[in-house]
Amino acid sequence: MKRATITLLIVILTCIVVPVLARPAQEDTVTSGVENKKGIETVFAPLEIYIDSGDQELAAYQFELRAVSGKIKIVGVEGGAHPAYQEPPYYDPAALARDRIIIAAFNTSANLPQGKIRIATVHLQILGTETPDYEINLTVAASPDGSQIPATITLVQGEQK
């Protein structure tokens, strides 16, 4: 009787312990693509950059963009809305980091923008679920004669189509 009880106990314990031991191994096996897609942690998004030069013509600009929180990677730089800045602007490769970029452009044509215009779109890969915060500094904005002009720079999350 005593032995039967011990045997029963061992069997019961085995039935409990084995699945428990097995569980971590099952968790190690990777999930299917569908589940991964639901819990996706990497997204791509455009960030639109605007400069408002007031009543002055904008002939050149340079700005620095970086993420102060969250994780991003810059994956492309697109031109702006005005014909003078439609070509994708240049970036400084030596200053390029995963989440920081310095972008500049100039135009010497007669048709230059005034007021608030979209001058560039920065394409981003956002890693993780945290929504990034950005810091953007307008290093310089210049008029056709090369003098610095007062201007403000802003950014908004672009729309996806």
Next chain:
Amino acid sequence: MKTIIFLIKTIVIVAILLLLYSIFTPALSRSRELSQKQKEEYERNMRAQEEYCRSLEEAEKRSAKRAPSRTGRAFMPSSPTTGGYTEGGSVGGSSVIVDLNVAPRRAGRSIPDILLPCSADEIWVIARAETAVAVVDDGETPGCGTLMGKLDDTEDEVPLPLKHTDVAGHIAGYIATVDVTQQFHNPYDEKIEAVYVFPLPQNAAVKEFIMTVGDRKIRGIIREREEAEQIYREARNQGYVASLLTQERPNIFTQKVANIEPGKAIDINIKYFNTLTYRDGWYEFVFPMVVGPRFNPPGSTEGVGAVAYGKSGSSDQKTEVQYLKPDQRSGHDISLSLDIDTGVTIEEVVSTNHVITQSSLGPERMLVSLSARDNIPNKDFVLRYRVAGRKLKSGLVTYQDERGGYFTLMLYPPDSLRHLKRAPMEMIFVLDCSGSMSGAPIAKAKDAIIRALKKLGPDDTFQVIRFSNNASQLGPQPVPATEENIRKGIKYVESLNGSGGTMMIEGIKAALDFEHDPRRFRLVSFMTDGYIGNEVEIMGAIQQKLGASRIFSFGVGSSVNRYLLDRMAKLGKGAVAYIGLGDSAGQLIDQFYDCISHPALTDVTIDWGNLEVSDIYPRQIPDLFVGRPIILTGRFTGSGETAVRISGNVGDMTQDITIPVNLSDNNAQHAGLACVWARKKIEDLSNQLTYDNNSDLPGEIKKVALNYGLMSAYTAFIAVDSAHQTDGDHGVTVNVPVPVPDGVRYDTTISY
């Protein structure tokens, strides 16, 4: 005793329970056995399996609504005799390769099965036969899945995602700025990813990368290669239009463009700078149009595989090029224009391989265009133009920015060398007799060797070595260049034909491994198309075995591997020359003999005067041969005028040359110089990698490439259009096949 029996019974029961548990929970045992790598593979397969199942369900829903499509659902190589791909089943009952990423087909212009890839990251290899089963496409068997429109009576046109390549170059002095635009489009009724392996000049400093989607242009970002590849994969899998440019060799690149929707077009623009070669008053601009089929030694996997159209993955090489059959043509064509501004009068222009049109914009400026009648990209575009005088207007070009100053200096051999006679020579001719040389290339090479043999002097000795799968030679030792021996040598050369592989290492060993005759100047001439995938091994062997020899490499053919031939000559302290199929071998050999018939200026040193210079490439100044200047590229500080003094030895004599230099000359400046210098530095570090195991070298290459925004083996350009997400995860991968280079026989080079 009873206790022992009791314990044994208990253990048996537990064991049975464990056994039963493991049988009913197979995932348990599987997961324990999986290594991390296997787990990742398993994850990928599981994901792919689900996608496949989903696509099957969708396909079944569609097929229920209309007549079944001609193409299959899963793509598996069929038997060697039926060709193409068939639905389901296995190959020879032993191997099953299933492309799980292939979406179900719709009616209309579907992607030919033959274009579908079997690359490692997109197939799930369930089992592989011990002996690989080749899939033969006869191109005629119904159901093989190729969609072809008739071009003319003899050629079939293959609809492909690469429609057109436009090349627009501007040459200032001896520096070219070239814009290459590849126009991709999707002629099918489902989303695709296009993959195109293409060549650029081996010294191209690839600086800019722009992706155009509709009227929007997105500048690509330079990243570490692995990071860029990962971003690309993620963007592709999420349905974003993305493009990735990677470098496989300094002259071979891969362009990938993901998620091209049906009917849509995407342009990729690449900009590069490079320096032109200059010989005896002639500049040479080269734009390669096709990657030649490479031979890879058995066991290698890092090479460049050459496979038949539709046989993706069959070479087992990291990079693979698909070749069209001789009777097939893709719709891909090429246009090319050059704006040449030399600064001195242009006297003559010659295009060796193509028909061109030219118009003069003044004595020093000319526009040259490729004729529309000659727009098949199957051979190098080679343009040579002669300028007034035997020297450039200015050999020095500079550029300064916030990082400092950069310069290139073309260094001329002294004219006085032309008045001196050379020492006796030990001439070793090494002829590539592999299959790719068969036909016109080997005929040209043989003509060249015979011409060279006839020019040998009585004090010279010579040897002729041939190699393909192995190497053999005229005799055990070099023989004196007597009339009788030259006759024997010519007879031997005439008997050689092209077939088999390209085991160039055997040719290198045979040419460099025997004892050098100290009374003679040993010169090794390689005649080859350079169609090999193991360039690094060859360069390492030259570095190790060169000794007192000098290597002159002759590229023979319409689209040779200039990267290999240039590097062989540089490492071999000699020079390189190219014999196109339209060139006169005799004329080239005469120039070669003019070059070697005078002593070289050796042990060259430079006194830079007031100029503070650093990081000059090449690090060691090579010997200066008559008529063959070399280009030095470096950094400098300072400005104003100075004099550069060059010293070297000609036999026992010392020669000095003085070059006046004006760093403030605004007419001799070029904004691309910083990139040209950085590209030279990368080349120098890459050369070191062929013989030096220093683990810091890749990091140094990467650092230079990232700082200057340049392509390298360790960096890549990535561009993602995050503003538009296409439906579905990603499209079917379609490789862009190319024609075999002009003059190269398909049947002797494409083995898979």
